Amino acid sequence: MNIIVCIKQVPETADVKINPETNTLIRESVKSIINPFDMYAIEEALRLKEKFGGKVTVLTMGPPQAETALREAVSLGVDTPILICDRAIAGSDTWVTSFVLAAAIKKINDFDLIICGKQASDGDTAQVGPGISAHLDIPQVTYVKKIEEIKDNSARVECMTEEGFEVIETPLPALFTVVKEINEPRLPSLRGMMTAKKVQIICWKNQDLALEVEKVGLKGSPTQVVRIFTPPQRTGGKIFHELSDEAFLEIAEIIKQ
Amino acid sequence: MDYLLSEEQQMVKELATKIAQEKIKPVAAELDKTEEFPWQVIKALAQSDLFMIFVPQEFGGTGGGVLDLCIVTEELSRACAGIAVCYAASALGTFPIILFGNEEQKKKYLPALANGEKLAAFGLTEPAAGSDASAVQTTAKKSGDYYILNGTKHFITNGGDAAIYTIIAMTDKTKGARGASAFIVEKDTLGFTFGKKEEKMGIRASSTRELIFNDCKIPKENLLSKEGMGFIITMKTFDMSRPGVAAQAVGIAQGALDLAVEYAKGRVQFGQPISSFQGIQFMLADMATEVEAARALVYSVARSIDSGVTSVAKESAMAKLFASDVAMKVTTDAVQIFGGYGYMRDYPIEKFMRDAKITQIYEGTNQIQRNIIALNLIKESRKNK
Numbered sequence: 001m002n003i004i005v006c007i008k009q010v011p012e013t014a015d016v017k018i019n020p021e022t023n024t025l026i027r028e029s030v031k032s033i034i035n036p037f038d039m040y041a042i043e044e045a046l047r048l049k050e051k052f053g054g055k056v057t058v059l060t061m062g063p064p065q066a067e068t069a070l071r072e073a074v075s076l077g078v079d080t081p082i083l084i085c086d087r088a089i090a091g092s093d094t095w096v097t098s099f100v101l102a103a104a105i106k107k108i109n110d111f112d113l114i115i116c117g118k119q120a121s122d123g124d125t126a127q128v129g130p131g132i133s134a135h136l137d138i139p140q141v142t143y144v145k146k147i148e149e150i151k152d153n154s155a156r157v158e159c160m161t162e163e164g165f166e167v168i169e170t171p172l173p174a175l176f177t178v179v180k181e182i183n184e185p186r187l188p189s190l191r192g193m194m195t196a197k198k199v200q201i202i203c204w205k206n207q208d209l210a211l212e213v214e215k216v217g218l219k220g221s222p223t224q225v226v227r228i229f230t231p232p233q234r235t236g237g238k239i240f241h242e243l244s245d246e247a248f249l250e251i252a253e254i255i256k257q
Numbered sequence: 258m259d260y261l262l263s264e265e266q267q268m269v270k271e272l273a274t275k276i277a278q279e280k281i282k283p284v285a286a287e288l289d290k291t292e293e294f295p296w297q298v299i300k301a302l303a304q305s306d307l308f309m310i311f312v313p314q315e316f317g318g319t320g321g322g323v324l325d326l327c328i329v330t331e332e333l334s335r336a337c338a339g340i341a342v343c344y345a346a347s348a349l350g351t352f353p354i355i356l357f358g359n360e361e362q363k364k365k366y367l368p369a370l371a372n373g374e375k376l377a378a379f380g381l382t383e384p385a386a387g388s389d390a391s392a393v394q395t396t397a398k399k400s401g402d403y404y405i406l407n408g409t410k411h412f413i414t415n416g417g418d419a420a421i422y423t424i425i426a427m428t429d430k431t432k433g434a435r436g437a438s439a440f441i442v443e444k445d446t447l448g449f450t451f452g453k454k455e456e457k458m459g460i461r462a463s464s465t466r467e468l469i470f471n472d473c474k475i476p477k478e479n480l481l482s483k484e485g486m487g488f489i490i491t492m493k494t495f496d497m498s499r500p501g502v503a504a505q506a507v508g509i510a511q512g513a514l515d516l517a518v519e520y521a522k523g524r525v526q527f528g529q530p531i532s533s534f535q536g537i538q539f540m541l542a543d544m545a546t547e548v549e550a551a552r553a554l555v556y557s558v559a560r561s562i563d564s565g566v567t568s569v570a571k572e573s574a575m576a577k578l579f580a581s582d583v584a585m586k587v588t589t590d591a592v593q594i595f596g597g598y599g600y601m602r603d604y605p606i607e608k609f610m611r612d613a614k615i616t617q618i619y620e621g622t623n624q625i626q627r628n629i630i631a632l633n634l635i636k637e638s639r640k641n642k
Contacts, residue, residue: 186301186304187272187275187276187279187280187301187304187305188272188275188305189272189304189305189306190265190268190269190272190305190306190307190309190310190319191306191309191319192306193268193271193272194265194268197264
């Protein structure tokens with residue numbers, strides 16, 4: 001069973017800073033980690049590999065330093081790390097990102113399952129996973145919390161809903177996004193870390209994926225971020241413990257305002 | 258201080274720190290209370306290949322050395338010395354096989370110990386044979402293709418939880434210390450059972466049990482080296498493992514120091530953090546200096562062993578003696594800095610003081626270490642004349 005895991009390198013801090021001119025994330029000077037939700041995706045892929053055999057490929061799109069995230073994935077047991085890195089794709093929105101990742105997955109070609117984390121801790125959009133499945137025209141199941149069974153080219157999974165969970169059966173290949181309830185990610189191994197140090201990272205550029213420059217990057221992104229701001233902090237309301245005449249008058253005054 | 262670790266040792270340290278932070282710290286207080294064996298942590302250590310680092314490459318290890326073992330033990334002990342000793346005691350039980358096992362014994366036992374599937378333990382101490390190891394009463398009588406073991410070992414770390422035991426028993430009582438031999442005994446061998454689990458003052462996450470041998474029949478192939486080698490095997494094993502105990506002590510002391518510094522910065526008295534008082538500052542400075550001195554000694558002894566020096570009994574004893582005395586002093590001072598809160602179980606510091614005490618006692622009391630050091634000093638001076 002060959003599995004592709006799409007990961008994103010994110011700033012470790014929850015305190016993300018935005019460049020006010022480009023309206024994109026400032027990545028410099030903050031320690032980068034693998035998006036925490038993607039760690040569950042990697043773990044699930046490794047568990048499936050241990051059960052069914054096959055290969056786990058980890059794919060990311062990002063700046064050259066995203067290589068660190070790929071090496072960390074290898075230290076956990078991932079077989080093949082691929083980085084899509086090109087100036088032309090910088091500033092891509094979620095539509096373009098999923099389009100580029102889907103193009104890379106088409107190039108890899110041989111896969112039974114794609115697993116993504118449910119969302120990234122920096123952008124929080126939860127759009128890239130579903131976007132990839134749409135570009136590839138394969139089924140998607142989001143918020144997967146348990147893979148119950150995989151056989152005869154189909155999978156039965158449990159996924160979270162607001163009220164409980166659903167059991168869904170889907171043909172493979174498919175794309176799952178996973179939630180943290182699905183497993184407990186492992187720590188790296190010493191042998192994994194040694195492999196990760198030496199492993200050759202496969203780097204793909206725009207032309208490797210035959211993408212037109214106009215369709216990627218800031219230019220190709222239909223999402224236009226007009227303004228980014230911190231919403232004003234909400235202050236608590238006023239509580240009246242006694243309903244005296246003065247209190248009614250004050251309430252009336254507040255309503256008027 | 259930069260100890261110029263190799264790239265691989267840096268990785269080993271990074272991994273051990275990660276496990277200490279993510280897997281040990283959250284459970285340390287609970288396991289100290291319940292005295293439950295830390296199987297979850299053992300599993301994480303195994304998955305991370307950390308049981309491989311003291312096993313030669315040809316038998317499934319990564320071929321690291323005593324320094325690697327010290328680094329891991331220290332990092333784990335910073336979070337919980339009880340859990341760290343479960344790990345280190347497996348190394349102690351494995352060393353006799355690495356040092357004295359024949360090819361078949363190594364092939365049979367080392368791979369499962371290296372991948373952490375099985376834990377090892379070392380059985381020497383008996384009710385009447387503590388510091389006087391030559392008073393061992395357990396016997397091993399040869400009978401055809403077997404040895405028959407009879408006797409009781411006690412205070413055995415990992416007892417009951419380990420799968421492989423190195424046991425010291427007398428094959429010829431008339432020869433005294435030279436009549437002792439070492440055997441590999443597997444758990445579930447008929448006639449091998451476990452007695453009571455001890456309730457301890459510290460290192461409570463680790464298990465300490467009695468081993469009872471009642472006509473326990475083991476194949477003669479399980480004899481390590483030759484008959485009569487039991488005490489030499491024991492001494493050579495301890496030479497290798499004492500730096501590990503010393504590293505445990507360094508870890509305990511460092512863990513306590515870390516907590517003391519944090520506490521002193523946050524605790525306000527007389528309108529200022531107590532870390533601004535010179536009385537506290539001097540205590541912290543002394544503690545830090547002693548920890549660093551202990552670490553420097555432990556690491557250099559470990560390096561010396563790894564580089565192939567064989568006569569390390571004196572230095573190994575010095576490392577264990579010095580580091581464990583530092584651990585006791587530093588943890589006591591750390592409790593002092595915490596004041597009344599330090600005496601309370603709600604705070605993590607008193608555990609460090611309880612855990613530190615055992616490092617002055619096991620693998621040879623510190624009085625025995627002084628004996629070893631003095632004897633070697635006198636021997637050396639005779640040689641030099």
